[in-house]
Amino acid sequence: MSQYRYSPLSPGRDSIRLLRLLPHEDETADIQCELFEYSLPNSCKRTHLYDSLSYVWGNPEEKLPIFIHKLKFDVTVNLRAALSRLRNHSVERILWIDAICIDQANQEEKEHQIQSMAKIYGQANRVVVWLGEAADDSDLAFEEIRIARGKKSANSLDSEKIQQAVLALLQRPWFRRIWILQEVAAARNVLIMCGFKKIDGYVFCLGVDSLKDFYEARPDLQGLIRSVTYLIREAIFRPGYSMGSSGRSSLDICPLGELMDMYHAHEATKRHDKVYALLGMSSDDLSEANLLPNYRDPWEELLQRLAKFLLSEKISVETWGDKEIAAIKSKGCILGKVSSVLRDTALDDRQSVDVIFKNISGQPEYMGVQRWTLRPSAKSIRDGDLICLLQGASKPAVIRLCKDHFAIIMIAATPLENIRMEEGYIEWPNLLQSAKTFTRDFLLFWDWENFPKKFQDPEEYEMLIRTNDWVSEHSKAHREGHLDKATRVWNVALILGDLEEYKEAEER
Numbered sequence: 001m002s003q004y005r006y007s008p009l010s011p012g013r014d015s016i017r018l019l020r021l022l023p024h025e026d027e028t029a030d031i032q033c034e035l036f037e038y039s040l041p042n043s044c045k046r047t048h049l050y051d052s053l054s055y056v057w058g059n060p061e062e063k064l065p066i067f068i069h070k071l072k073f074d075v076t077v078n079l080r081a082a083l084s085r086l087r088n089h090s091v092e093r094i095l096w097i098d099a100i101c102i103d104q105a106n107q108e109e110k111e112h113q114i115q116s117m118a119k120i121y122g123q124a125n126r127v128v129v130w131l132g133e134a135a136d137d138s139d140l141a142f143e144e145i146r147i148a149r150g151k152k153s154a155n156s157l158d159s160e161k162i163q164q165a166v167l168a169l170l171q172r173p174w175f176r177r178i179w180i181l182q183e184v185a186a187a188r189n190v191l192i193m194c195g196f197k198k199i200d201g202y203v204f205c206l207g208v209d210s211l212k213d214f215y216e217a218r219p220d221l222q223g224l225i226r227s228v229t230y231l232i233r234e235a236i237f238r239p240g241y242s243m244g245s246s247g248r249s250s251l252d253i254c255p256l257g258e259l260m261d262m263y264h265a266h267e268a269t270k271r272h273d274k275v276y277a278l279l280g281m282s283s284d285d286l287s288e289a290n291l292l293p294n295y296r297d298p299w300e301e302l303l304q305r306l307a308k309f310l311l312s313e314k315i316s317v318e319t320w321g322d323k324e325i326a327a328i329k330s331k332g333c334i335l336g337k338v339s340s341v342l343r344d345t346a347l348d349d350r351q352s353v354d355v356i357f358k359n360i361s362g363q364p365e366y367m368g369v370q371r372w373t374l375r376p377s378a379k380s381i382r383d384g385d386l387i388c389l390l391q392g393a394s395k396p397a398v399i400r401l402c403k404d405h406f407a408i409i410m411i412a413a414t415p416l417e418n419i420r421m422e423e424g425y426i427e428w429p430n431l432l433q434s435a436k437t438f439t440r441d442f443l444l445f446w447d448w449e450n451f452p453k454k455f456q457d458p459e460e461y462e463m464l465i466r467t468n469d470w471v472s473e474h475s476k477a478h479r480e481g482h483l484d485k486a487t488r489v490w491n492v493a494l495i496l497g498d499l500e501e502y503k504e505a506e507e508r
Helices: 077-086 107-114 117-122 138-148 159-170 179-186 201-210 219-235 256-263 273-279 299-310 428-432 458-467 472-477 485-498 502-507
Strands: 015-021 032-039 048-054 063-068 071-076 093-096 124-130 190-194 197-200 316-319 325-344 350-357 368-374 386-390 397-402 405-410 419-421 424-426 440-447
Touching: 048 077, 048 117, 048 179, 063 077, 071 077, 077 124, 107 117, 117 124, 117 179, 124 179, 138 159, 138 190, 138 197, 138 201, 159 219, 179 219, 179 273, 190 201, 197 201, 201 219, 256 273, 256 299, 273 299, 299 316, 299 325, 325 485, 397 440, 405 485, 440 485
Parallel strands: 032 063, 048 093, 048 124, 124 190, 405 440
Antiparallel strands: 015 032, 015 093, 063 071, 190 197, 316 325, 325 350, 325 386, 325 440, 350 368, 386 397, 397 405, 419 424
């Protein structure tokens, strides 16, 4: 049988394809569909009568056929299962599904459509989340989540079995996929499906939050789950998406640096998508950033451009083609040190940290302990972490000492409140403008790969990167570009001296 071939979309930014899923009374019958072109206006004031599917593609090597206009079209096993569950016995359904509605072999179309993802999901009547077929007592987990909403579970019967079922459900691949963040953030209405079970997205979030005791011993799982539940809960309060000058649609949730800090641990088949999947939620003006989707760009160049956009064009960045790690060299200064960390789970897992600040030039009265409230981050802040400002950067970074270099914990730490001064309050941008002396040389590693547990112990992390030769190997290979070992240790000692930690500085 002949394979289905795409027809090009009409010129213009509004054109998308929609899938018409034809009904059938026999659940085992072949999946029959039709594709048609549809225009989405640049208005977010209304929704359209189609559902967008949020799912995990699954193994690309394992495929099953469906039929589009009676021509064969191969899809992954997981998508075939979703279509089977979505198909009605007598009424056709209109859907948008990326693997079918975008010609995946057409790179130009794919890059163009990705810029409209916020609009596509934001104007859908509903976003349907497909977690996969029923397995590992997922029906039991769904029922427990449904009855637990707004209160702690009172079901002590088979509590261990229930806990294992809920944990198994929350560890499904969908929760780790980076593209799903934008998909549910844009949604006005979310329906979550697993096998034959269905639950409203808001009810799901309430239930999962009530069952947080089930996964409190899993910090890696906590971050993934809370990032999803937060976005689903808050979506109904967002005004919609905006359109940039380049035609890119965005939800304007927060700046790109904060998004990277929160979500870089999520997974993507292509490394590029760990950046591109977050652009549609960014409130930054990206028109001059050279970060718009282009899969022909080498990954190492994209990561370099991202680091310079988030920090400063003045920094020096080195990256490697097969790694999600950037070595950053820059002048900078230390603003303070974290003295304690609190976590307020009632505020969407935001982090409250007490910071002991050193005097900032031009602000002699500003010294002492300040409490910051920060957005959640993929890497947890710890007591003893440092607050630094790199030359040319608009936001401070949270960094962690690792012998002769520093690891970046948050690349764009943005307090959610103004800073208390003796004579009142001052906004952060105004305070940072007072820091004009950048005398110290910093070597920092922004590492997305060694996450999350290995980042919690500086000694463990130090051993890990030594094993991978990230400092030693590349300092030898690029001795002219990187500081040698003795100079790096000396620079760290000077920075510790700025913090008046003279004993540790002498030991180095």
